[in-house]
Amino acid sequence: MTTQIMPFHIEKKHDGELRISETELARRLGYARDRDFRRIVKAYRRRIDRLGSALLLRETSGKAGGRPKTVEWFTQEQAVFLASRSDTTAADDVMEGISVQFVEMRKRLTNTAPALTKELLAMNILSPEVRVWEKKFEPPFFEKLHRVLGVHRSTRNNHPLCGKFINKYVYEFLFGNLGLEVIRDANPSNTEYHRAFKHHQMLKPEHDEPFRTHIKMLTALLSVAQSPKHFNDIFNTAFPKKQTQIGMMFNEISQRVSSPALEYVK
Incomplete structure (x- = not known):
């Protein structure tokens, strides 16, 4: 599984944050039922809240409508943390995939020379x-x-x-x-x-x-x-x-300025 074949549905919500829904995250992690994933969310509720504000939206079950339900949307930090705490085989790929896509979306939304x-x-x-x-x-x-x-x-x-x-x-x-x-x-x-x-x-x-x-x-x-x-x-x-090019805040090409060193601190 690679990030090229694992696109994620990420949206910029009304609070200005890029977020991924609990339904999307649960599906990508491989949980058969949303409620199984919500057990992870409930177990780490305090830790999740320390990483960002909660965003609960009332949504229908599909484009054709249906019974509405409350869906939580997570920031990148919350989503990566939840993926790291899940016990599914897709967890590592999900951590990488959502991070890549969050970075790419921020680049597209940023107007930088x-x-x-x-x-x-x-x-x-x-x-x-x-x-x-x-x-x-x-x-x-x-x-x-x-x-x-x-x-x-x-x-x-x-x-x-x-x-x-x-x-x-x-x-x-x-x-x-x-x-x-x-x-x-x-x-x-x-x-x-x-x-x-x-x-x-x-x-x-x-x-x-x-x-x-x-x-x-x-x-x-x-x-x-x-x-x-x-x-x-x-x-x-x-x-x-x-x-990662020159840094998350700017889009300089890596050939002009070397990218950040990510080796561990010795």
Whole structure:
């Protein structure tokens, strides 16, 4: 089974989110009955709600009408998490397939210039002024990250490997290697390990929502991962390299700027 022969029905709903229905997800995962899949949803309800808001729609059973029923529509992060928790043989293919299609739909819906220089990237990424600090990474993210990396947090600070992980799987992934370079230039280190501000304080407000969404996705993957290598494997399943160019936020061709490095943090 490949993503080429497994198209998914994904829609942009009225809340602005791209979503996949529980019916579509259950069918692709191979559940014979929707209620069997709903048992998974019920078992992980709290975890699903932490990954995104619920969207319940009253729908008929088909084009010809029929008895209406309530259908839940999931975000990419919720859908990938549910696929990772299912016990069907199609789970890995579904994780990859929905991620590929979500990425492709976002590209089609995004109006971005095709050729980005470092200067143009700076204009697209950086806020004119350093923004007021606010929390972007919730405590569960770092708890799960320290567990997966096999390191301990000091009484005051996160382990240095956390910063390397975030640079690789957040900033490089979202903005590309060159984008991370632009952010670092705008937020230079005053010592070997410290910078005056958090990198996300450099970003334009328009990047806040994709940033938070990506953090939720990483938190879901970290909750499943057992080691850095395992995390890297499921990350690359959720975000195939062939679909990643300079970064999720921009559509630069990979020949101009190398794609983000997705090897696990060493």
